Amino acid sequence: MNTNLNLFPEDIRPHIIPSPKGGLYYKCLGCGAEYGIEELLYVCPACNEVLLIHDRNKDQLNAISGETWQRIFDYRKMLKIPALKGIYRYHEFIGPSIPLESIIYLGEGHTPLVEANTRLQEKTGLKFYYKNDGQNPSASFKDRGMASALSSIKYLIDQGFVSEVISICASTGDTSASAALYASYLGSKVKSAVLLPHKKVTSAQLAQPLGSGARVFEIPGVFDDCMKVVEHLSSSYPVALLNSKNAWRILGQESYSYEIAQDFDWDMDKKVVMVPIGNAGNISAVMNGFLKFYNAGIINKLPKIIGVQSEHADPVYRYYLEPDEGKRKFIPVQTQPSVAQAAMIGNPVSMPRVIQIAREYDAASGHRNVFVVQVKEQQIMDWQLTANQNGHITCTQGGECLAGMVQAKALDLVDESETVILDATAHAIKFSGFQDLYFKGELAEGYGISSDSRFINLPDFISPDDPELIPSQEKPLGPSQFQKFVKDVSEKIATRLGL
Numbered sequence: 001m002n003t004n005l006n007l008f009p010e011d012i013r014p015h016i017i018p019s020p021k022g023g024l025y026y027k028c029l030g031c032g033a034e035y036g037i038e039e040l041l042y043v044c045p046a047c048n049e050v051l052l053i054h055d056r057n058k059d060q061l062n063a064i065s066g067e068t069w070q071r072i073f074d075y076r077k078m079l080k081i082p083a084l085k086g087i088y089r090y091h092e093f094i095g096p097s098i099p100l101e102s103i104i105y106l107g108e109g110h111t112p113l114v115e116a117n118t119r120l121q122e123k124t125g126l127k128f129y130y131k132n133d134g135q136n137p138s139a140s141f142k143d144r145g146m147a148s149a150l151s152s153i154k155y156l157i158d159q160g161f162v163s164e165v166i167s168i169c170a171s172t173g174d175t176s177a178s179a180a181l182y183a184s185y186l187g188s189k190v191k192s193a194v195l196l197p198h199k200k201v202t203s204a205q206l207a208q209p210l211g212s213g214a215r216v217f218e219i220p221g222v223f224d225d226c227m228k229v230v231e232h233l234s235s236s237y238p239v240a241l242l243n244s245k246n247a248w249r250i251l252g253q254e255s256y257s258y259e260i261a262q263d264f265d266w267d268m269d270k271k272v273v274m275v276p277i278g279n280a281g282n283i284s285a286v287m288n289g290f291l292k293f294y295n296a297g298i299i300n301k302l303p304k305i306i307g308v309q310s311e312h313a314d315p316v317y318r319y320y321l322e323p324d325e326g327k328r329k330f331i332p333v334q335t336q337p338s339v340a341q342a343a344m345i346g347n348p349v350s351m352p353r354v355i356q357i358a359r360e361y362d363a364a365s366g367h368r369n370v371f372v373v374q375v376k377e378q379q380i381m382d383w384q385l386t387a388n389q390n391g392h393i394t395c396t397q398g399g400e401c402l403a404g405m406v407q408a409k410a411l412d413l414v415d416e417s418e419t420v421i422l423d424a425t426a427h428a429i430k431f432s433g434f435q436d437l438y439f440k441g442e443l444a445e446g447y448g449i450s451s452d453s454r455f456i457n458l459p460d461f462i463s464p465d466d467p468e469l470i471p472s473q474e475k476p477l478g479p480s481q482f483q484k485f486v487k488d489v490s491e492k493i494a495t496r497l498g499l
C-alpha cells in the first residue's frame with residue numbers, strides 16, 4: 001500500500017513508517033540471564049524462571065521527545081497500512097524487531113472507550129469508562145498478546161529460524177479462542193492445540209477453537225492443572241507455548257495502556273486503571289506499558305493501578321495483604337467456583353513479573369501506586385448485570401472490575417476527583433451462560449450467589465389460546481387465520497406492556 005508521506009508534517013515524516021531494528025532480547029526475572037529472540041523460549045533454561053523481553057536500544061527512544069512520540073502516534077492513526085492499524089501503531093514499543101511484512105493484523109486493538117451513563121456514575125459516585133476489549137476479533141483482550149506472539153512466530157518462520165510450529169496453550173476459554181484464531185490465519189505452518197479444563201469453559205468459548213480448526217483437548221481439573229500439563233509439554237517437546245508465560249504476549253498486551261494514554265490525549269493525571277487478575281499476564285503488561293511510556297516522556301504521570309480478584313481465586317490479593325514487603329510470601333490457592341471464570345486461577349504464572357514490575361511502578365511513581373482489592377461473587381454478578389442494563393456489553397470479569405471499583409471507593413483507594421478505566425476483558429456473549437443461570441436461579445451453591453429479583457429478566461412466551469391460530473413451518477396459517485394470530489398476539493403484548 002502506498003502512503004503519501006508528504007501528507008505528514010516534515011519532522012514526523014521520517015518516523016511515520018517504522019523500520020525494523022534489532023536489539024530485543026529475553027531477560028530472566030530470576031537469574032538475569034539474557035537470550036536471543038531467534039529461538040522459541042518461555043522460561044530461563046538456567047533457572048526455569050519467567051522472562052521478559054527488553055530492548056538494548058531503548059535509550060534511542062529517548063532521542064525523540066515525548067511530545068514528538070505523541071504526534072507520531074496521532075498521525076499514524078491516519079495510515080491505511082494494515083500492519084500499523086492494530087497494536088503495532090506503537091511498533092517501537094511493542095516489537096521493534098518485527099518487520100511490517102511479518103505482522104499479523106486481524107483487527108485487534110483500538111477498542112472503544114465507553115463512558116458510563118450519568119445514572120451509573122451517580123450510582124457508583126465515580127466518573128468511569130469501560131474499555132471494551134471484548135470488541136477484539138476473538139472477543140477478548142487476548143488478541144493483543146496473540147497478535148504479538150504469532151507475529152513473532154511468523155517472523156521466525158519468515159527468517160528461516162523455524163519451519164513448522166505446533167502451538168499449545170492452557171486456557172479458561174479466551175486464550176484458546178485467540179490462539180486458535182491467530183494460528184489458523186497462518187495456515188499449515190502453525191498447527192494449534194489447546195487444553196481446556198473439562199466443563200469449565202463456556203459453550204461459546206469451547207466452540208471458538210473448534211471452529212478455528214484447532215485440536216482441542218479437555219482434561220479433568222481446573223485451569224491450573226491444564227497449565228501444569230502445558231508447561232510439561234513445552235519443556236519436553238518442540239512446541240510453541242502461547243500462554244502469557246510467553247513474553248511476546250506481554251509485549252502485545254502493553255498496547256492496552258498505550259491506547260488508554262492516547263485515548264485521554266496523553267493526560268494520565270488522576271486516572272485509575274482497574275484490571276481483573278487471573279494468570280496475571282495482563283496486569284504485568286498494563287503496568288509495564290505505562291512504565292515504558294512514562295520513561296519515554298510520552299505520559300508525565302503514572303496512573304494508579306488496581307487489580308481485582310474474586311474471593312474464590314485471590315492469591316495475588318492475599319500476597320499484598322501483608323504490608324511489609326520483606327515479609328510477603330506468595331502462596332498459591334485452591335480456587336472455588338467463580339463466575340469470573342477467566343480469572344479462576346490459583347497459581348498465576350506471571351506472579352514473579354507482577355512482584356517485580358509493581359515494585360518498579362511504585363518506585364517510579366514515588367509512592368505506592370499499585371493495589372489489589374478482593375470482591376465477592378455476588379458483587380461480580382450483580383455489577384455485571386447492572387453495567388449491562390446500562391448499555392455496556394461486559395463479561396463477568398468486567399463485572400468483577402466494576403465491583404472492584406466500588407470496593408476501592410469504599411476503601412478510600414479512589415475518590416470523586418479521579419477518573420477510572422475498567423477493563424471489560426471479553427464480550428458479554430461469551431459468558432451469557434452465567435447470566436442465564438442467575439436469571440433462572442440455578443447457579444450451583446458453590447458460587448455463593450443468590451439471584452436478586454431486581455436484575456432477573458426472562459422471556460415471556462406469548463401464544464394464541466386457540467391452537468388453530470398457532471403458525472408452524474409445516475402448517476402455515478391461511479390469510480384470515482394469520483390476521484387473527486397477529487391481532488391476538490399483539491393485544492396480549494400490548495396488555496403486558498401496559499399500552
Ligand SMILES: N[C@@H](CCOP(=O)(O)O)C(=O)O
Binds near residue numbers: 173243342
Ligand atoms: N484467562 C486465561 C487464562 C490463561 O491466561 P494467559 O494469560 O496465560 O493467556 C484464558 O482465557 O485462558
